[in-house]
Amino acid sequence: MLLSRFDGPARLLVRSLLCGPSGTHRALDVFHRQQRVNTDMSLSHFMETLCQDEVTSPQTGAQPLTVKPLVCLFPALFKHNLLCFIYLVHSALPRTAVLRLLKCLSQDPHPSAWVMALVRQLERPVGTQNDKPLYTPLCSQRLKELSKHLVGSGETGGWARCFSGPTMDSDSQHASGLSELGTQQKRKGSIVTLDSDCEEIEPQSKRMKMDACCSERCDMGDRNGKEETESEAPAETIGEKLQATPEGPCEVLSQHIKDSILQIKELLESQTEWDQSSMNVFKVLNDCNHGQVEVLCSTLSLPDLPEQTLPNLCSSILSSALDFSYSTAATLIKSLLLQKVLSLSEPASRCLVTAVTSLCSRYPRPMCHALIGPVLEEKSMGSSQADLLNRLIEGCLDSHYRLLVLQMTFKISWTEAVLSVIHSLLDSKPDFSEELFTQFSNQLLSQGSQFTKSVKFAKIMLTVLTKYNNHMTAAHKHSLQGCLMENETFLKKSLQAALKRITS
Structure with a gap:
């Protein structure tokens, strides 16, 4: 019933976000596919629909009708996947739309602790001054108890012994608290770091x-x-x-x-x-x-x-x-x-x-x-x-990890096989920062001399000049012009024409 509120493309995103723990990746894959089909694809209508007020009927006849944002009617797992998805694509979304959605989620009368932690996590990159910790007061108390337990401990084995060893405090309540914390520790990578696929923290x-x-x-x-x-x-x-x-x-x-x-x-x-x-x-x-x-x-x-x-x-x-x-x-x-x-x-x-x-x-x-x-x-x-x-780049990795793989290529000597991987990375249109694009441009210049006759290298250059021209500065254009002069493939004229369109 909730799906009927969305149009076709947005409905596919909602279905993906409802698909269990893998919902974030599925939604990201659907979004990228929609972008390839329609370059003007936007999530604005999707965000607006989630924030629309919806009249909900009470579970019992004695309670009055209530009005809630549509996003609050979805299960906690959907909200978790939604926030992870938005975290990965928030740079392409209007800041006001993201803030409005976060405000709607904060109106949930029975919020999930993990969802609220993800809300606070997402408030930081969109510019909201929120210094509140991501953990709950109960978690804070357990961490304090754990730190007291570790003071003066000279045993080997590190944290694992504190969670599983028989030398824990004899107080049953204290032991129970630490045991629960140990269970949370095993899962902290998937929760605190946005399902293991978002920002890695200290x-x-x-x-x-x-x-x-x-x-x-x-x-x-x-x-x-x-x-x-x-x-x-x-x-x-x-x-x-x-x-x-x-x-x-x-x-x-x-x-x-x-x-x-x-x-x-x-x-x-x-x-x-x-x-x-x-x-x-x-x-x-x-x-x-x-x-x-x-x-x-x-x-x-x-x-x-x-x-x-x-x-x-x-x-x-x-x-x-x-x-x-x-x-x-x-x-x-x-x-x-x-x-x-x-x-x-x-x-x-x-x-x-x-x-x-x-x-x-x-x-x-x-x-x-x-x-x-x-x-x-x-x-x-x-x-x-x-x-x-x-295959992995196109079907399994989001923009964050594609950039990570691209940075790995900066540390090695390029070959024809590596050029194939780099070309696939560029075709996936990762979100380049100014610093990273400059590093990549330097790699093109330093390693390009050995690929003057390589068609794959020429295709990489053509992709950079056509799909990433908005990242080009005057310094980039000047340095790439020298690189194009050495090219000896049939694509040389196309490369020079693409560079000329940018400079003009």
């Missing part, structure tokens, strides 16, 4: 640094353990591997994790269909820290899994009951996919494409750092890898 960065240090220690211990076991028992079983696991701060596995690894191994080797009870065994990943996930991946030999197993495996680990941290998702992606993608000598199989796109849609940032970045850095990267990356 605590997330600090956690990533800690995970990186932990990863280095785990890698050293893992390599040492592998050298010893391979020299003594080359044909060891999965059980022997678990018994030989090096004991360190990151590698300690509880018995129930070891039991689950054995069950997962049997499931991966079976030829039968996976049912729901079989998939539930992967919930053990929720109980693993970064180091334990590395041990699990190594023990199960995930890099060597046949590709036909990947769709079932990815479907299981992407179930709604699992929500991984950045480090856990990056470890799984690297173990499962990196070697398979690097070894491609022909177009990726359907199974591999399904696995890569499904993981990228849920965990775009880990995918960028654990797979896309290493593939771009590989000097032997070919057209098969480039085609797969282009």
Whole structure:
């Protein structure tokens, strides 16, 4: 009934935003497709409709009719997805329209705590002076209790022991509070950072640094353990591997994790269909820290899994009951996919494409750092890898992550395959800042001398001159003119004509 208030294009957006946890990505994909079909596409009418007053009937006859903004009648999940979507595209929206929508959401008589946190988060980039913290008073109190509990603690193991160890305060109420906070910590990446796909904040960065240090220690211990076991028992079983696991701060596995690894191994080797009870065994990943996930991946030999197993495996680990941290998702992606993608000598199989796109849609940032970045850095990267990356760019990454991938290309030497990826990034029309466009222009000048006869490089230049001419300054035009003089392809005249139209 609510859908009838919207026109055709806006109705597609609303349907996408109602599609569960992936609603933000679906809506963003729908919006980009609509923009490609209609360059004058605008969200103004969509925003106005959401803010229109709607008369609602009471649940009981004793209550009077009430008037609420239409957006308040939608479920909390829709509002959550809507705010994440607007956060990603707010630069293309009128500021007054965004502020009006936020004001309407604040009129909700029964607001969701997460929705209100996202409202305050969105008020900052649109210019509203809002210094209120994003967390609730209850969360603040729990954080204070946690900080008091940590003062003077000299034990190793970091935060994980505070949440799962038996050395917590004996006061049951205090322990309960910390336990709940531990559960929230596992999900904080998806909430505080706008469904893991918006702006990364400082605590997330600090956690990533800690995970990186932990990863280095785990890698050293893992390599040492592998050298010893391979020299003594080359044909060891999965059980022997678990018994030989090096004991360190990151590698300690509880018995129930070891039991689950054995069950997962049997499931991966079976030829039968996976049912729901079989998939539930992967919930053990929720109980693993970064180091334990590395041990699990190594023990199960995930890099060597046949590709036909990947769709079932990815479907299981992407179930709604699992929500991984950045480090856990990056470890799984690297173990499962990196070697398979690097070894491609022909177009990726359907199974591999399904696995890569499904993981990228849920965990775009880990995918960028654990797979896309290493593939771009590989000097032997070919057209098969480039085609797969282009699929991810077009179907799974929003503007923020496309810009992240583009910045990765600034740190490497360009090849024909990398040029294909860059061209795909530019065709997706990411939102360039002035600084980033200047950096990209400098890369065109510094790396262009080796591509004077490259048609792909010429197409990149033509895209820049036609689709991004509003970013051009006089300095950009002067430097690009020198770059065009060296071009030796059949597109040279078209390039010079495009530059002339800008300068005139």
